[in-house]
């Protein structure tokens with residue numbers, strides 16, 4: 001019989017092998033009567049004490065009882081039916097949503113055709129390095145565009161607020177394609193950029209082996225309809241030649257960056273709605289200071305992973321200021337996807353062993369803040385900040401300011417103990433001067449309040465880097481219960497269409513839409 005036992009606590013001076021003693025105690029049986037595996041592991045650092053909390057799957061011939069024991073419920077498998085589609089589906093975008101949709105379609109036998117404007121990850125990596133070293137951006141091959149999408153050069157955090165029975169499938173597939181298996185049980189699973197770049201190659205290889213085609217450096221430029229149904233698409237291929245492709249099933253997994261593609265789709269009749277999103281800055285602290293705040297006197301214990309945080313302040317002005325996409329032991333990265341604009345995000349490698357930890361500090365932006373009549377106005381709102389942040393004498397350098405300088409309106413205050421991780425470089429500047437007042441004043445109001453909760457927020461040397469403008473999409477593409485947009489046969493999915501917010505939820509949305517199409 002199989003059981004789940006939760007709340008099994010191990011202190012830092014105990015070993016994982018001690019779990020059998022804890023299980024025996026909890027169930028009042030001897031270890032020889034059961035075997036177990038870990039299905040969840042988290043760190044509990046509340047009340048000045050630090051311990052690991054485990055959930056274990058236990059198998060025993062006995063009926064086990066205990067306060068934290070419950071029968072194991074089998075996880076629903078993803079059942080992929082054989083496809084009987086009358087033509088090959090086309091997936092545009094090979095980020096997590098497009099990748100998982102393509103994987104499911106390929107396993108169903110549908111032989112998807114995938115269009116990705118960026119390059120294969122091997123070439124893409126070289127382009128990202130060129131941007132960091134020389135300040136030269138390839139607008140089709142960068143941190144946002146290319147194989148694996150925006151998720152490739154990321155922290156690879158996989159936790160999601162979405163409660164979906166297919167989550168296990170996503171984690172299993174990542175492991176099958178090369179991620180470490182600790183993501184299967186960590187409460188805060190993360191893959192890391194250094195591993196992700198191999199994982200996406202493995203996805204590519206499986207999809208191609210199953211008869212799929214992936215056309216890199218191929219950018220969707222238009223859609224064509226017939227009687228309200230998708231009929232064909234136009235795209236430019238890797239040689240810059242305009243091509244047309246017949247298409248009855250179009251999965252749009254574009255991510256939230258391609259303004260010009262969204263404009264083309266909107267002008268062809270695709271219904272798009274404006275939505276709230278968020279804008280802010282990246283903040284960097286010394287990771288050891290974050291650890292001291294979270295782990296107290298245990299901060300230097302080697303068993304503990306670099307710690308993370310999540311903070312929210314609700315202000316009287318109706319805005320929320322919140323941390324987002326925390327990257328412990330990581331780097332602030334340039335994630336521009338168009339020429340002459342600067343924006344940031346965060347990434348880390350699997351070991352999360354960089355000196356700084358960073359996080360976005362965001363303020364919510366409401367539709368009323370930017371709407372002038374077009375559902376695409378949000379793109380211009382964020383682009384105007386990104387363009388201002390671009391300095392032509394220092395291409396793709398980012399404006400930075402210390403927290404102390406930001407709060408005291410002293411933008412030239414010299415850097416203290418925290419060195420910026422952003423490449424190709426930074427320049428001191430008043431970040432408030434780039435931002436609408438409601439964003440900078442909300443940040444200024446929130447930081448002192450955050451400092452009362454977590455000591456590292458009181459560090460005036462903390463570095464603010466401008467600007468985090470693309471934490472979510474400024475539009476939503478409505479779809480019906482079949483997953484279709486107002487144009488039949490066109491399925492919007494993933495983060496760009498606002499059905500996901502992160503790698504795992506984007507992957508889940510890809511699975512959901514692919515299953516809908518092949519189950520038709």
Ligand SMILES: Cc1cc2nc3c(=O)[nH]c(=O)nc-3n(C[C@H](O)[C@H](O)[C@H](O)COP(=O)(O)OP(=O)(O)OC[C@H]3O[C@@H](n4cnc5c(N)ncnc54)[C@H](O)[C@@H]3O)c2cc1C
Nearest residue numbers: 093095097117149150151154156157220255494495502503
């Ligand atoms: C640096 C960074 C770090 C991040 N860290 C994390 C993290 O740790 N955890 C997390 O959950 N999320 C993270 N995110 C967010 C996460 O990457 C996204 O939520 C996720 O990638 C969205 O998946 P998607 O498939 O919807 O879109 P995307 O991943 O954005 O993929 C869209 C793809 O479409 C392609 N495309 C766009 N337009 C066209 C066109 N016209 N023709 C052809 N192809 C096109 C793009 O090149 C891109 O590859 C991070 C993002 C960045 C940039």
